[in-house]
Amino acid sequence: MIFSESYHRFIDELKKNTGQDPNQCYQCAKCSAGCPVVAAMDLLPHQVIRYLQLGLLGELEESRTPWICASCFTCAARCPRDLDLARLMEGVRLAVLRLREGNRLSPADLELTPEQLEKLPAQALVSSFRKYAK
Template identity: 35%
Template sequence: MSKTLKLDSEDAKKFAAKIQERSGEPIDMCFQCGECSSACPVSPEMDLMPSTLVRFTQLGLKDELINAKTIWVCASCFHCVARCPKGIDVAKVAEALRQELLRKKLDYVEVRDLSMEERQEIPQIAIISNLRKFSR
């Protein structure tokens, strides 16, 4: 299936700039070597590889990015930044993209949806970190 991407639109540029600023990462430095994707331990679960996430961010492809499963799969384990020759922290990019939705009140995880068994079993450290990442 092919899809036409609108590049160079004003909105796309604005979105790219916004994510660059919010993440604080020099996204434009990425030259698509793919080290991050090969280092990522959870990439098999992702629809966009970490390197693609950065490329799409350069292009400001908002819809593709915020609808990507990838931003909810990233475990913020920092393998990507350890390997990146340009020192780009893709975990920060993913967080900046997640915040795009979380700040619009679109929670990914709702704490009240956890069953009583899960609440009894899962320790605080896991619940707190999960909510920090996945709820507003």
């Protein structure tokens, strides 16, 4: 657990930008229970909040979970603590993207056949680049 000055800076920034306070969470795990893509995650959604509470930021940076989250807002719709985890996930994604000064997705990464690319709705590509690159 690292409650260093940089942790507090990070959390303050996260709270400000997302309007969400991870300490509001009491770990009922309802977010994980309803998450439609939880099977592909290495950290469960409620664990992401727990890691934020404990200051395990390095582990979060390495986690696949924020990049699996599809912003479907199911977690936020049912959270008994009225937390919007979708926003917290976005905050973590942005922090990682900004920290690393690199994108997680570039056009060269796309493993799509030309046929797929033709069928794939424009909104999917725009969304992906918006979520995975800055």
